[in-house]
Amino acid sequence: MTDTATPITLPVIDISNARDPTVGKAMLDAAAKYGFLYVNSRGTDFTAEDVDHAFGLSRKFFASPAQEKETCRITPNNRGWSGMHTETLDPEHQRTGDFKEAMNFGDFKDGKAQQPLPPSLAPHETEIHDFAALCNKTCTRILNLLALGLEMPEDFFTTRHDPSTGPTGSILRYLYYPSIFSPATASYKHDTDVRAGAHSDYGSITLLFQRPGQPGLEILTPDGSWAPVPIEPGTNPDNAAVADKDPFPPILVNIGDLLSYWTDGLLKSTVHRVVFPLTEQRSPNPRDRYTLVYFCHPVDSTELVPVPSEIVAGHRARTGGVAAGEDRVGFGGGAGNLELGKRPLTAQEHLESRLAATYGFKKE
Numbered sequence: 001m002t003d004t005a006t007p008i009t010l011p012v013i014d015i016s017n018a019r020d021p022t023v024g025k026a027m028l029d030a031a032a033k034y035g036f037l038y039v040n041s042r043g044t045d046f047t048a049e050d051v052d053h054a055f056g057l058s059r060k061f062f063a064s065p066a067q068e069k070e071t072c073r074i075t076p077n078n079r080g081w082s083g084m085h086t087e088t089l090d091p092e093h094q095r096t097g098d099f100k101e102a103m104n105f106g107d108f109k110d111g112k113a114q115q116p117l118p119p120s121l122a123p124h125e126t127e128i129h130d131f132a133a134l135c136n137k138t139c140t141r142i143l144n145l146l147a148l149g150l151e152m153p154e155d156f157f158t159t160r161h162d163p164s165t166g167p168t169g170s171i172l173r174y175l176y177y178p179s180i181f182s183p184a185t186a187s188y189k190h191d192t193d194v195r196a197g198a199h200s201d202y203g204s205i206t207l208l209f210q211r212p213g214q215p216g217l218e219i220l221t222p223d224g225s226w227a228p229v230p231i232e233p234g235t236n237p238d239n240a241a242v243a244d245k246d247p248f249p250p251i252l253v254n255i256g257d258l259l260s261y262w263t264d265g266l267l268k269s270t271v272h273r274v275v276f277p278l279t280e281q282r283s284p285n286p287r288d289r290y291t292l293v294y295f296c297h298p299v300d301s302t303e304l305v306p307v308p309s310e311i312v313a314g315h316r317a318r319t320g321g322v323a324a325g326e327d328r329v330g331f332g333g334g335a336g337n338l339e340l341g342k343r344p345l346t347a348q349e350h351l352e353s354r355l356a357a358t359y360g361f362k363k364e
């Protein structure tokens with residue numbers, strides 16, 4: 001099924017003018033329909049060199065000796081390195097942990113990491129910080145456009161995502177999924193195992209940088225089937241060609257649980273996963289997959305008050321808000337259904353509740 005499914009067609013949006021309401025509408029439509037969209041790399045703050053360099057650091061880190069990675073093993077604050085099979089994103093359906101390694105960076109303070117960096121990365125602290133800052137800048141454009149699309153004050157989200165005003169839950173993540181030829185994947189069973197289990201993201205928005213010829217991401221469509229997401233829109237997922245005019249493949253953007261909750265489910269937090277496409281398994285030259293992910297979160301203390309948007313209010317009136325009847329914190333009700341006399345959740349509380357729901361069972 002994974003391999004015969006038709007790739008999904010998602011809009012590619014140019015965000016070079018982040019103050020254009022027409023672009024805001026296009027972004028809102030995609031966020032409400034699919035929860036996923038592409039951002040054309042030409043309209044962002046990144047050069048091809050910025051992105052290549054970040055992928056280079058990621059490769060250098062994952063190729064470094066395990067003893068070195070051990071010095072920065074992941075801690076309960078979600079920062080650091082997690083090894084092969086350490087994370088299980090969909091424990092109900094996975095017999096084994098994800099076939100991936102990851103390295104998470106939390107907020108920097110005055111350009112300094114607030115976590116141990118291994119020898120392979122310590123000399124590159126400034127570069128890692130600068131890349132995370134560019135990611136945040138691109139998220140600011142996207143959040144501005146979403147606010148415009150929702151016809152609310154355009155700085156409503158951006159002022160609440162400004163890391164200079166306080167700590168945030170934002171994470172820059174390097175990901176490495178070894179190829180099917182790697183000893184690390186010897187036990188992989190197609191149609192049983194996954195490189196990353198089905199999940200939704202927790203924050204406001206996520207940026208995903210992919211490399212040509214390293215496919216694997218799929219999203220769950222409303223009819224319950226999995227659709228591959230091409231790296232180059234309009235091409236086959238494993239077509240390695242990059243359009244000449246674009247500095248690097250478009251950035252894939254998706255809505256996370258927090259922004260879905262905040263907008264009463266109008267913006268969709270879509271479930272996704274990473275697999276080995278069958279074409280990749282049959283390929284004479286299967287490739288490792290490297291991705292860079294930026295999970296953008298509001299400042300921790302942000303109160304998730306109802307958003308001042310008539311469009312969200314209309315959606316709430318029609319549907320009752322996000323997943324009515326769901327009693328899991330962070331899903332049920334939506335921010336607009338705040339009970340009288342109750343205070344709103346903060347961004348930090350929302351994140352903690354989602355982490356507890358995902359990892360709570362294996363904490364002991």
Ligand SMILES: O=C(O)CCC(=O)C(=O)O
Nearest residue numbers: 175201217272274291293
């Ligand atoms: O690496 C990818 O393609 C997706 C990663 C992802 O969905 C995640 O880390 O939340």
Ligand SMILES: [Fe+2]
Nearest residue numbers: 199200201272
């Ligand atoms: Fe994800």
